[in-house]
Amino acid sequence: MEDTGRQRVLFISLLLTLVLLCSTLLSGGPLPRLLPEAVQAQSTPNVALNTADFKPAVIYQVVLDRFFDGNAANNDPSGDTGLYDSTKTNWKLYWGGDLAGLTQKIPYLAGMGITAIWISPPVENVHLPVYEPGSSAPEAGYHGYWARDFYRIDPHLGTWSDFDNLVATAHSYGMKVIIDFAPNHSNPNDTGEYGSLYQNGTFEAAYNNDPNGWFHHNGGISDYNNLYQDEYDNLADLADLAQENSSVDSYLKGAMAQFLAHGVDGVRVDAVKHMPAPDGGWLRTLSDSVEAQGAHYMVGEWYLSSISDPTYPYALKFANRSGINLLNFPLTTALRDVYASGNGASEVDSVLTQEKSGFLWLNDQAIFIDNQDMPRFLTLNSSSDRLHEALAAVLTLPGIPIIYYGTEQYLHNDTNGGGDPYNRPMMSSFSTTTTAYNEIKALSTLRQSNPALAYGTYQQRWINSDVFIYERQFFNNVVLVAINKGSSSYSISGLYTALPNGSYSDYLGTLLHGGTSITVTNGAVSTFTLGANQVSVWQYTAPESSTPEIGSVGPNLSRPGDQVIIDGQGFGSTVGSVKFGTTTATVNSWSPHSITVTTPNVASGLYSVQVCTSSCSNVYETRVSSTTQVAVTFTVNNAPSTNYGDNVYLTGQFDELGNWGTTTTTAIGPLNDPNYPNWFVMASVPACWTVQFKFIIIRADGSVQWENGSNHSYTAPCSGTGAVTVNWQY
Incomplete structure (x- = not known):
């Protein structure tokens, strides 16, 4: 089956190329820029294609409303009128992009080498306009993150039939579909529909009408380094869902199951930092429910300013324990600092060196240079050379690359600094001749043919402020990448590599000011010149090994x-x-x-x-994990006094509770203490099983204080959520 799928992808790619050539000739336009011969020669996929492993993939992120209008009939749909702006002057209303439009452009994406698409949440968003304080301009949930009904497709985007057609078309091109799922919240709590939530049209709760506790009512987050506020307060005035409520748990997992039944291959989970807890908590039970329905790739959004962010250790713990990988924000920050803002290349290497020792699965984390929540790269630096250099890094460094829609067309709008909503302009061109389009195609092809990029280790080989040369290696497969962001040439000497002896032509040819060949003798690379703004790639794809x-x-x-x-x-x-x-x-x-x-x-x-x-x-x-997972809130009352830097943790039986671990990376927590000296945490535990547990204090100096007495015992529910409260045993 694997080989058949590859043949289909290759056939479609060849067919698209022929169609492109013919249509260009007939129109009298210029011939598209062809890929270097080396790219064409290495076009045979040499990696597996499946829903569990996205490492060889190149993901294309799409804000559906801003991509392409494939069906004008749903622009101002019946029952949800007045939120569409045909003039495209109100940047916070719908502009017409839809599922049908993305489906029509799948051949364009396939021609660029895209192997997965991440679509913005397609669920039904608010029907009433939202007004910011002091503003008379209406806003809508065109972006998808203001859900009112997780069980319906937003009528501005199409229907379930349109969704199915998108998935089927993508799959026919060997392309996987990632659904964006936002279970942290519904919609704004203080305007519009006041957080109202429906299930297939049936009202469930609203922030101002919540007798059954579907929402947390703690106000907005004021300190994003405070875990309790992050998890239990409103993010950006969005009605914060109470996942510990069994009805909410069932609602969200049921909605997720519906999308899985419609054939999605992966899940991007919005705002994982803002749901309990650092070890996975409710989200570990969500990933458990997803994987029980078949192997899928999951990635979550945990915003981090850098590796020095106070919540970085918790993000690592989440990625290593929850079953949900992360968008690699620290690496994004470093890439933007280096290639957009002019910092030294060592910043990227420093981040990767630290991350290698923290993440259990670094190659599973997602890497990008911009997205829907930050100014586009070209807003920070309008140089196409800088963009091409950053793209080369994204497509070849450890992690799964994500390309934000329109990057290949140099799309950006710099109004007010280019932040939300100006980082979401309408897609304006679908040219297949841009350098960025062909760069993505070339390096996507290499990701498919040489497993070093998907599965390999990372090693920095040569570096100064401008030049960054690094190597990816998977057994005997090697890819050596050289990026010079400087305006001057450099003579590169003393470079070593794992490439076998021989001469190597530049895989990218002259696409990015390159074309330099190198010679390797016993690991030493002969001295060569790396030109200004040059990106070069040299690679060796080893013969198939007889050893697994x-x-x-x-x-x-x-x-x-x-x-x-x-x-x-x-x-x-x-x-x-x-x-x-x-x-x-x-x-x-x-x-x-x-x-x-x-x-x-x-x-x-x-x-x-x-x-x-x-x-x-x-x-x-x-x-x-032990078995089916359920979320349980563990509370300990009247814990001993703590000082700054001291924290209470939960530890207990089974890996879910840390296997009696007593370190900050093994025990569950830290716990929250909004009602000090009472502490609590939500943990994922085996459904129906009886677990033994205790609470400990890990002091700032690393010493551990245990509860006295016997272990606490609790039998978890077989479904839904649970809670247990005990007193600290002195």
């Missing part, structure tokens, strides 16, 4: 009985064995680059997965 080589195990959190997909090289066609630790898993399918297994019945924890044929592979870590 694991590059991915996805998803990175499963439970016994879930499907897990193992991707890599050298698996061969003869079925071998797969082990989680010492336990053999049941093999469901086997091909040279991808194996599907059922997670075996093992205790919860981190496991080393290994593939064995006539020889055995490297080991790759994955996390396993």
Whole structure:
């Protein structure tokens, strides 16, 4: 099946190229810029294509309303009129883009090498206009983040039939679909529909009509470094949903299940920083429910200003324990600092060096240079050279690259600094001849052909303020990247590489001021000149190994009985064995680059997965939960006094509760204390199981204070959510 899918993608790519050439000739226009010969020669996919592993992918982020109007009939739909602006002068109303429009442009995206699309939330948004304080200008949920009914498609965007057509068309081009899901909130709590939430048209609750506690009523966040405020207060005056309420839990997971049933391949979860808790909490139960319906890739938004952000350690813990990867904001900040603002290249290397020691799965985190919440890159720096350099980094550094819509067309609007909403202009061109379009196509092709970019390690090889040379390596597969953001040439000497002996032409040819060839002798690269603004890539794709080589195990959190997909090289066609630790898993399918297994019945924890044929592979870590997960709020009253830097944590039985760990990275927490000296935290625990637990204080000096007495015991509910409250045992 894997090979058949690849052949289909290759055929479609060839067909698109022929159509493009013919249409250009007939129109009398200029011929499109063709990719270098090296790109065309390496077009055969050499990595697996599936819903659990997005590492080889290039994701294209689309704000649906601002992409392309494919059906003018739904611009001002019946029952939801008055929120469309045909003049496109009110930047906070609908402008006409829809699901049908994106579907029509799938061939354009496929021609650019895009292999996945992330669409803005398509759920039904508020029907009434929203007014900011002191403003008479109406606003609408054109962006998708002001939901009123998670079970319906917004009528400005189309219908469920349109959604199904988009998914089917994308899949026919070998392209995966990521749904943006925003379970943190509904819509503004103080205007418009006042947070009102519906299920298939039936009213459930509103912020000002909430007898059953669907929302938190704690006011707005004033300190974004305070975890309690982040999780339980309103983000930007949006009505904050109470996930600990079983009705809310059921509502949100039911909505997610509906999208999965309509064929989405991945989930981007909005505002994960603003839902409990750092260890995963309710969101770990959400990922558990998603993966139980098939292997999917999940990525969440945890905004971080940098790796020095006070919440960075909690974000790492979340990514390593929740089953949900993260948008890599610290790396985004570094890339924007270096390529837009002129900082030294070492800033990017410094971030990656720290992240390598923190993330368990760095290649699963998503990397980007801008998105719908920040000024576009070209607003910060209008140089197309700087943009091309930043794109080259995004497409080749560790992580899954995301391209914000229109970047390939140099789309930006700098009004008022280019922030929201001016970072969301209408897509204005669909040219296939821009340098950025062809750069993305070239490096997307390389991601498919050389597994070093999808699965490889990262090593900085040569660096100064302007020049950044680094290497990605997956066993014998190597990609060497050189980026010079300076206006002067540099003589590069003393460069070493894992490339085998030989001469290597520039994979990108002259596309980005390059074309330089290098010679490698026993790891040493002969001295060469790296020109001003030059980006060059040299690569070696190794022959298929006879020894298994694991590059991915996805998803990175499963439970016994879930499907897990193992991707890599050298698996061969003869079925071998797969082990989680010492336990053999049941093999469901086997091909040279991808194996599907059922997670075996093992205790919860981190496991080393290994593939064995006539020889055995490297080991790759994955996390396993005990069984179906439910969210439980654990509260301890009257805890001992704490000083600044001291925090209460929960620890207990099973990996879900840290396996009795006593460090900040293993125990659950830190707990919240809005009613000091009472502390609480939401944790994900095995449904129906009885768990043993205790509370501890980890002092600022690292010392640990345990409760006295016997372990606390609690039997978790079999569905929904739960809560348990105890007194500190002195």
